[in-house]
Amino acid sequence: xxxxxxxxTKDVYELEDGNFLLxxxxxxxxxxxxxxxxxxxxxxxxxGAGRAGLKVTTLFFEKLKERNIPTHYIASDLxxxxxxxxxxxxxxxxxxVICRYRAVGSFLRRYGKYAEEGQALDSFVEVTLKDDERxxxxxxxxxxxxxGILTSEEYETLKKLTIxxxxxxxxELAKKDIELYDIxxxxxxxxxxxILLIDEISGGNMRAYRKGEYIEPLELEKILTAE
Ligand SMILES: Nc1ncnc2c1ncn2[C@@H]1O[C@H](COP(=O)(O)OP(=O)(O)OP(=O)(O)O)[C@@H](O)[C@H]1O
Ligand SMILES: [Mg+2]
Numbered sequence: 001x002x003x004x005x006x007x008x009t010k011d012v013y014e015l016e017d018g019n020f021l022l023x024x025x026x027x028x029x030x031x032x033x034x035x036x037x038x039x040x041x042x043x044x045x046x047x048g049a050g051r052a053g054l055k056v057t058t059l060f061f062e063k064l065k066e067r068n069i070p071t072h073y074i075a076s077d078l079x080x081x082x083x084x085x086x087x088x089x090x091x092x093x094x095x096x097v098i099c100r101y102r103a104v105g106s107f108l109r110r111y112g113k114y115a116e117e118g119q120a121l122d123s124f125v126e127v128t129l130k131d132d133e134r135x136x137x138x139x140x141x142x143x144x145x146x147x148g149i150l151t152s153e154e155y156e157t158l159k160k161l162t163i164x165x166x167x168x169x170x171x172e173l174a175k176k177d178i179e180l181y182d183i184x185x186x187x188x189x190x191x192x193x194x195i196l197l198i199d200e201i202s203g204g205n206m207r208a209y210r211k212g213e214y215i216e217p218l219e220l221e222k223i224l225t226a227e
Contacts, residue, residue, distance in 0.1 A: 008042045009053070010200070015084070019074060024050035024057075024081045028204070037204030037217050038105075040132040050081045052221040053202035057083065059224065060201040063168050069161065071197040072188070088188025088198045092149040094130035095139075095187065097158055099123055099166035102181040104207060110138075118181075118212075123163045127155075157195050158187055165197055173208055176223055178215065181207040 001021065005012040008029055013021040027050075030036040030043025054076060061073035072085040100107055103119040107126075127144065128136045141155050150158070162185055170180040183206040186199040203217030203224075215223070 008040075009050075009204075014087075018087065020072075020085050020087045022083045022085055022200075024054040024083070024200075026050045035217070040136075046218070049218065051078060052218065052225070053200060053204070054078060054081050054083060055225045056202045056221045057200040060169060060172065061197075063172060064165060064197065067164075067168060069164060069168070069197065070194060072190075072199075083200075085198070086190055086196065088190055088196055090130075090186070090188045090198070091144075091154075092129070092147070095144075095149070096128045096130060096136065097162045097185045097187060098126050098128065098182060099162050099185070100126070100182040101166075101170065101179075104181050106138075107182070123166065125159045125162050127158075154195060161187070161195065161197065165201075169201065169206065172224070178208050178210050178220070178223065181209055183207075 002014045003011060004014050004020070009025055009027055011023040011025065013023065015021055026045045026047055027042045028035050028044060028046055029039040029041060031039050031041065033044050035044065035046070055078060058076040061071050064071050065073065072088055074084040074086060076083045100121045101123065103115040103117060103121055108115060108117055126138055128138050130136060141152070144150050144155060145152050165185060166180070166183050169183055173180045185197060185205070187195055188198045190196050203220040208215045208220050
């Protein structure tokens with residue numbers, strides 16, 4: 001097994017059959033020992049964080065499979081905290097696609113002149129570049145096309161998939177009386193060039209609230225995986 005990439009929260013291995021193996025680690029992002037899913041550095045290690053993230057990710061990827069939504073998911077091994085996935089190539093050096101149902105976070109920081117905190121948004125999709133150095137800047141459809149990161153057709157596919165996937169997550173949370181405010185997804189192209197959801201869908205990828213109160217990622221994962 002060859003290690004392809006050492007990420008902040010996961011390591012990526014190449015299996016003999018060509019598939020990839022994602023090893024979920026207990027490292028979480030944050031600063032000064034405080035967990036912050038939006039941070040770009042590993043801040044601390046929390047025992048069991050890797051397994052909890054994998055459990056939630058598996059739950060959502062199984063739901064997506066039932067609905068024939070294309071993802072990289074093949075199988076999970078909770079014992080070894082690994083997930084076998086289809087290898088993908090990312091757009092440029094990686095994009096994040098966000099779907100927003102309520103105005104919080106960076107949306108509010110940018111558009112606070114025109115939006116109120118917690119204001120309802122209609123599955124609003126936006127794309128950011130994975131670029132730690134530049135603070136993951138938002139990028140428009142035109143700029144993505146102009147810079148050769150993706151085609152206009154691919155953008156539309158990405159947008160539609162993001163809305164469909166986010167809706168599945170939103171419904172799942174709603175079953176536990178939790179409201180999804182926003183969620184961040186990653187996509188890639190498979191060997192045939194088809195677009196797939198990749199990476200993970202864990203507590204740190206979304207903001208969730210119950211009766212207007214924010215639920216921390218680890219607490220959210222506990223609630224979602226409780227029998
Ligand atoms: N199916 C896949 N094919 C190829 N790369 C993948 C696939 N699924 C996930 N990845 C990549 O594997 C890496 C996982 O590592 P990790 O989540 O620790 O990310 P990171 O890049 O260090 O930090 P960040 O969470 O800020 O992206 C990511 O770069 C992700 O884009
Ligand atoms: Mg990541």
